[in-house]
Amino acid sequence: MPTGIIESLDHEARGITRLDGKTIFVEGALPGELVEFESHRRKPSYEVAHLRRVLKPSVSRVTPHCPHYGVCGGCSMQHVDAGAQVAAKQRVLEDNLHHLGKLDAEQLFPAIYGSPWGYRHRGRLSVRRVLKKGGVLVGFHEKKSSYVAEMTQCPNLPPHMSALIVPLRTMIDRLSIAERLPQIEFAVGERVTVLVLRILEAPTPGDEDLLREFADAHGVVFYLQPKGPATAYRFYPLDAPALSYTLPEFAIEHFFSPTEFTQVNHAINRVLVRRALRLLDPQPGERIADLFCGLGNFTLPIARSGAEVVGIEGSPELVRRAGENAADNGLSANTRFAVANLFEATEESLAALGHFDKMLIDPPREGALEVVKALGENDSAPARIVYISCNPSTLARDAAILVHQKGYRLRGAGVVNMFPNTSHVESIALFERG
Known part of the structure; x- marks a missing residue:
């Protein structure tokens, strides 16, 4: 061998x-x-x-913490010391910038990291009845497989959520629609835990009784989702608090529905927002763009500084939620939100939004290629850009355009360990003109 x-x-x-x-x-x-x-x-x-x-x-x-590691496909780095995980991700970021972007950051920011366990406040668990395994399985897929891993716990989930896996298996096995329930999406908020059941068939009255009993016993809220995410509705209990997460440093509470995108790691998100705001350094009177703004995760903290902020997002539902969150936090006066497909951005479409002193970009894995290509190459362009990335290769591609074509300097970059024990690399970079 x-x-x-x-x-x-x-x-x-x-x-x-x-x-x-x-x-x-x-x-x-x-x-x-x-x-x-x-x-x-x-x-x-x-x-x-x-x-x-x-x-x-x-x-x-190190010895993996989870007994299912190696079978479950949810993790790939539990055999690596937590500090070494962060160092490896920093090297991935540097290598992508150097080899793909043909550039190096002037400064390497200290890595943002926290507890490697109990961090995952959102996720999607698969459900499947497997008679050979004794009934219903609830968990993530097996490594490089469509099979559902036979799980009894997950240390990446908050402890109370991990403790629900076995009771969920038992309860779902008793439902008449057990084989018509392929997944459970979960969202853990400040005051409530929501479980969204994807149902391909309506539950019977007996099924509904079982769900109510489970919700009462375990202190969760059930939503039912018969079709796409927009069809999810609260089933029981109807008087439970709304989902939210907080940014205490900025006195902000973001409300969201269980199928809307939010960061999975609330503790790291708080540090990331703090870092982004420190790098952006928003000042009263400045006009700042928050592109791919989602429900306002960065928009509202920027607005708290007194700057005027324009949040742009492709999802009308998230834009509506961002506006509601701005109102709930008393920030409507200096925020404005608009729906736009930023993957089709042009010089004309960006110019129509007006001049921005600074810009924050937080795109999905595809990056912000059309946005950076559409930026002007003169004093009309933002003087400072903070770029939050969940894909180092698209960050490197976009950084190359900003530096080699648009006249920016890559002042610094560093990793954000948003997903410990996985190979996922999140990062933050600062660009300045001149």
């Missing part, structure tokens, strides 16, 4: 070694380790291999 010394980790947290001029990606191997591996996917220029034995372990290797 071939052996190799692992040089580094790739963006999926696989160890990289080389054999006969070929790059080998070894799943589960860590930098510095001497390992035995067996390839299971071969291409002309690379291979993907299973880790068979660690002959010389890394000091960063």
